[in-house]
Amino acid sequence: MNMNQTVPSIDPALLAGNRQRLADHTATHFLWQVQAGVGTITLNRPERKNPLTFDSYAELRDLFGRLKYAEDVTVVVVQGAGGNFCSGGDVHEIIGPLIALKAPELLMFTRMTGDLVKAMRACPQPIVAAVDGVCAGAGAIVAMASDLRLGTARSKTAFLFNRVGLAGCDMGACAILPRIIGQGRASELLYTGRSMGGEEAERWGFFNRLVAPDALAEAAQALAADLAAGPTFANGITKTMLHQEWAMTIEQAIEAEAQAQAICMLTEDFSRAYHAFVAKQRPRFEGN
Template identity: 80%
Template sequence: MSIESTPRLDPALAAGNLQQLAGYEARHFRWTVQGKVATVVLDRPERKNPLTFESYAELRDLFGRLRQATDVKAVVVTGSGGNFCSGGDVHEIIGPLVRLQAPELLLFTRMTGDLVKAMRACPQPIVAAVDGVCAGAGAIVAMASDLRLGTARSKTAFLFNRVGLAGCDMGACAILPRIVGQGRASELLYTGRSLGGEEGERWGFFNRLCGPDELLAEAQKLAAELADGPTFANGITKTMLHHEWAMTLEQAIEAEAQAQALCMLTEDFTRAYEAFVARRKPVFEGN
């Protein structure tokens, strides 16, 4: 959906709630948009792409803005130089944190948690393309994505225990067990050990493995397929996958009934029916 394609929408409402992000100029990572797919590249390869206070905040704000984006329908997150992300920068984050008091530390931990909340709240499916080191906050970013492609040489580690911290960081105790199971999540969070690529695929952390040279292209291909689908309905699916964690079965079934009825009002639903009758592939437009 774009502002131009919704003439019934009041311009003032559109201006406050719809925006295009293809021209966004990132300061602390690389951001490109090709077609309907945006790619975030964490780009500090000499340090294995660690996060800083600034990149945390910019990622949080950008994923928050994606809720209003009309031109981006799926997102790929990856790292440069053969690694995904080594976590929070030891010198630029960890060092300063040991000198702070509780109010300032809570400011930081809430900011990092807000990144995960923004990733889960944006309607676009997020595909993480994970190669090499994927540790600490980097493992969290991969975890918070909707789909994960890895390589055999991927090394994913929730390292918080190794630095004297609890594994309950940025939603790990809520999200990770739902991906790999309670027992396996407990092992990773208590020990901080690395999860290899092949093991990660067996455990369900990775949807599939790719060769390192094909990883980004495969992730972008998958994202493009999602972006060409019924994106309004995909956004509803993502919302329900997230919110139904806290629902009873009865509540979930009722919430899905209401959500599906809403999707049946979309033009994409009609397009799919008409394409089926005409024996052709539907062309979805996200409305």
Template identity: 75%
Template sequence: MTRSNADALLAGNRLTLAGYEARHFGWSVTKKVATITLNRPERKNPLTFESYAELRDLFRQLAYATDVKAVVIHGAGENFCSGGDVHDIIAPLIDLPMPELLLFTRMTGDLVKAMRDCPQPVIAAVDGVCAGAGAILAMASDMRLGTTRSKLAFLFSRVGLAGCDMGACAILPRIIGQGRAAELLYTGRSASGDEGHAWGFYNRLCDPAALVDEAQKLAADLVAGPTFAHGITKKMLHQEWSMSIDEAIESEAQAQAICMSTRDFERAYSAFAAKSRPVFEGD
């Protein structure tokens, strides 16, 4: 393959998403930090069939985006997300046959897969209500900032469903522990911001007025780092769940060798030798 053919092939697998026009939520990109705003504040930002699907498709595209290196997701107003819209989602589901119900549950699960598969770190800024599928969005993010008024609730048992939705039984225990996860998934009760922080669900609690700014600052700090290597870190954090320790050590050896071949690794050494701070470019 010639260099020009390779360039053409790679160009076909690169996207710029700064100009993306979201239909079912807010979207903006500033200095390689993308911000997703769930923006139905009058109903505490519930999800619909359409917003589920668009979020899934957008996170899939992020795997090829060259102008987005970190993502912040938050809710408009004083709440994060109240889950699936009762009228737009739950009511229609009652009348669907099993094959179509399975299409829906696989689609919502695909959103979590897409969030985990995209190389960008995803930071959830959680204020107020964070319930049902909204709690799943926060759970599927790589880091979470909360407030003292955050209310985390996995409400599935309250509507006659199992707590094993969108990967909750696999992911939540790894974040807060098996017993605490079991309590939330069985009872559907709300956990306060202080509880969520003490349990490790939130990385830290922020003042509500500064929450989104703090999340965007954290994202900007990540963007200033070796973003290719961050993508490898994210991949390994998820991939190693199903590995033995020996497999994980070998896999990390391969991953680190790949990172050692990047220009950012060279930049870090040159900066160290020059007693200056490295400027990473993500390649």
């Protein structure tokens, strides 16, 4: 590819409908910050170990839905304030009210929570969960639905749905968790609802690695920054294929990857990487 070749401009009308800037977005029910391509979500109710409410579920779902159109966010970090990740659905603001609802409203709720996981898996940005302290119920699901997970030795992750009389099949847990830690281990956690300690979670493959609690936020940001400096368009393709290939045969997956990789070979980043290699330099990826 000729490096002096002029890249055709994109129709502004097309950009207007498919590109958004989220750096100036203000979240209502959690903290949101964008810096150098990394968007950070901080669940910020530390006095209650950062539980989710009807409002925060919906706002998280909508934000992750918008991320597929974001031009200024290439990686997302999810963390909790005050030494805990997330204690799950708020007992008083969610669990209590659910007791009084009828089937149509209950299905509205369970579909909303499932839509959060769908939006997390559908957004092209890799999601890094920084898990410390309590990570329970829906909090464990949010960590599970992320692409990479950093934890601490003191963290306690629990899919505790059966402890409140519910099935472990919540928000995709029966589909996703076995793919991370294996069927037998996932079955144990979902049947018993017990807590999984940090060292056990790393040993089982739930956490990519453990870091000290006071270094967790920095480590998550460093990992996110490393991903943001990479070929972000190609990373988005990788995330898409990791998700879509669950439902493919090996033959279908190989063909799908052939098509996806051919698309990546058309990017400027692929050309940049080649010319940098020839010049014995480190490539500077721009995500196009």
